[in-house]
Amino acid sequence: MSESLIAITMPKWGLAMKEGAILQWLKNEGDEVKKGETLVEIETDKVVNEMESPEDGKLLKKCIETDIRVPVGSLIAVYGNESISDEEIEKFISEFNENFVVEDDEAAGEANKYEKIMLGDIEINFSNIGEEKEKNILFIHGFGGDLNNWMFNQEELSKDYNTFAIDLPGHGQSSKNVTDGSLKNMAKIINDFCSKNNISKINLVGHSYGAGIAIQAACDFKDLIESLTLISPIGLGKEIDDSYLEDFITSESRRDLKPVLEKLYANSEIITRDMVNEVLSYKRIDGVENSLKIMKDQISKSNTQHNELKDQLNALEIPVSIIWGKNDNIIPSNHTEKLNEKISIQIIENCGHMAHTEYASKVNEIIKSTN
Template sequence: MSEVEFVTIHGHRRAFVRKGSGPVLLLLHGLACDHTTWSPVIDRLAKHYTVIAPDLLGHGLSDKPRADYTLGGYANGMRDLLTLLGIDRVTVVGHSFGGGIAMQFAYQFPERTERMLLVAPGGLGPEVTMLIKLIQAPGWEPVMRLLTQPGLRHASTTALRVLSTVETAHTRDLDEIADILESWKDPRTRFAIRHLVRAAIDWKGQIVTMSDRAYLTETVPVAVVWGRDDQVLPVHQLESVAVLAPRAATYVFELAGHFPHKDHPERFVEVVHDFVRTTQPSKYSRARMRQLLQRGSLTPVRQAEGGEAPVEPVRALA
């Protein structure tokens, strides 16, 4: 288990794990998770890279204040953390909601982004599981307050972990849900998660999308990994990558759910290593960025909405 370090940024304590040496990987976890979601891969990655895996504000061992829980706010927080650690540039790896933060980070700070690897990321389509939509419902807080009472919480998490041992597409990630339910015993965590969801999701689904700015990824190497059995964000959202970011490398992990890096850690590390080894880090050019902005995103957006662009096959990893 890696040692957790702490820094204080703008009066709020931030937890993170730092391990290894070499090119820097910034690992961003998903909604209601923490740095431990990367535990199966951190040691392997640290053999080749400097790994920075923070607990995002409102999660894990980081503070849970009344604060800015928007994607932009999280991207700013990562910029400030890296600055304190003396790190200028990173390959940013984001899972789920962390994938949305990764895209926002690359958009706000292209000069600090070498590459972007997205793992079942938010922001590629509106669809999202109803369980996340319900977090904004009026009765969610009292229901969670009841479900996280000691006796009921223990029974629920035990049942979820037992069911997770059954190998089906619908039970694959129940152990993660058990960990999330356990973390929600802290009302400050529930507060942070609720505000985070309200900033990114409404009853129609995901509000924030990268489709209008995806053309800017021409300047940054991109890879996207998804699990075939993902029940949180459907794998077919990966098809839009071929339209929105046609140069991206795409991978589907068979027999994997919403956490492909946990279902197949060795394969995931191979993908990360191959991605870093075979791509050159992005070099920020203000002139190039200006050209892209002037050209605009009309063509790729029209293709994505009209469905006229061919969808390239993705790589399936059995």
């Protein structure tokens, strides 16, 4: 097999993804492709998103047609960096396909499943990928989100880190019995989660409300937290679009919820009916509405945030990166003013409140450079 050929495979975005289809090729055979450039547009059961090229190379051959669903890990393209005969490419493809085994849930076993642990009377659902790696990362989603928000980040970072993503109480598949939504309490849950998993050092990546929890955790548990990557965090300024939180809680139909979710992204076309349905299904579980109200009360009132974490953040001695979409409609990116100059700040153009999904590879690079 030629050493100079590179297999490009169907990515795995989130634990639930089993198949994907290519909607559109954004490069042609013969094109030189740089790592990070968009290569194809891929559709899964849940999302449509652009896949970025994982390597530099020349796109020698596209291996599947558009609109055909193939299992995760299937060969979708072959790169090479020199002129290689068609025969060699064909041989490479047939060898790959002969050896390719569709990932079987049962066979993949525990490594591929959500796990649950009890912290007091709260059950926490989480996923853990990359167990054999040394450095730990924990992803904390925002208000109304869940661990699947990190589908473009966790899998990718698990190549270098032991990654954990949790569903906060009241979210995803964790218990829906939130009685205290304060950052202090949530930070304690993060600490308990780490103790229970025998983690002594961890890097936190938090989004929005989850980023506020991360800051609080870094202040309260200094020995545990090694670094912070904060995406559109709460707690660094007064302003917040309260109506987003209110409407997220009260919207009961697709029609009402869709415009609310559209506020999250710079490009609102990304919101599909499936995404809206998924959020609605979550909101319709007993206990969710009440839990969300309790957490909302800890975040803001009348477009004013309750938490002021700037001074505490400035006083921290660990590496901190902040990532903010320039077009964030929920919390304005100018909250990065007056921060300690040791803190690295990245403002991303044409990006909304969800930088980790809107500009996933950029965010992944920043997370790596923070640790």
